[in-house]
Amino acid sequence: MKTQECPRCANPARLSKRTFSDQALAALIVWNDLTENLIDESICEDCYSELRDILIERIEEVKAVKPRTFNRAS
Numbered sequence: 001m002k003t004q005e006c007p008r009c010a011n012p013a014r015l016s017k018r019t020f021s022d023q024a025l026a027a028l029i030v031w032n033d034l035t036e037n038l039i040d041e042s043i044c045e046d047c048y049s050e051l052r053d054i055l056i057e058r059i060e061e062v063k064a065v066k067p068r069t070f071n072r073a074s
C-alpha cells in the first residue's frame with residue numbers, strides 16, 4: 001500500500017478515514033487542532049492518535065463546546 005502525504009501534518013503516511021462525533025469535531029476546530037476543510041479527509045495514524053488523546057484529556061471541555069452539525073460526504 002503506498003503512502004500519501006497527510007493533509008494535516010504533511011508527513012508521508014498511510015491515510016485512512018477517521019470518524020469523530022460532531023461534538024468532537026466542533027471542539028477540535030475551536031481549539032485549532034483540526035481545520036474545517038479536513039473533517040471529511042483521510043489522515044494518518046499519528047494525527048488520529050494525537051486528536052484522540054486531546055479529546056480524552058479534554059473530555060469535560062468537549063462537552064462544553066457548542067454542538068455543530070457538519071456536512072459530510074456520505
Ligand SMILES: [Zn+2]
Nearest residue numbers: 006009044047
Ligand atoms: Zn498526519
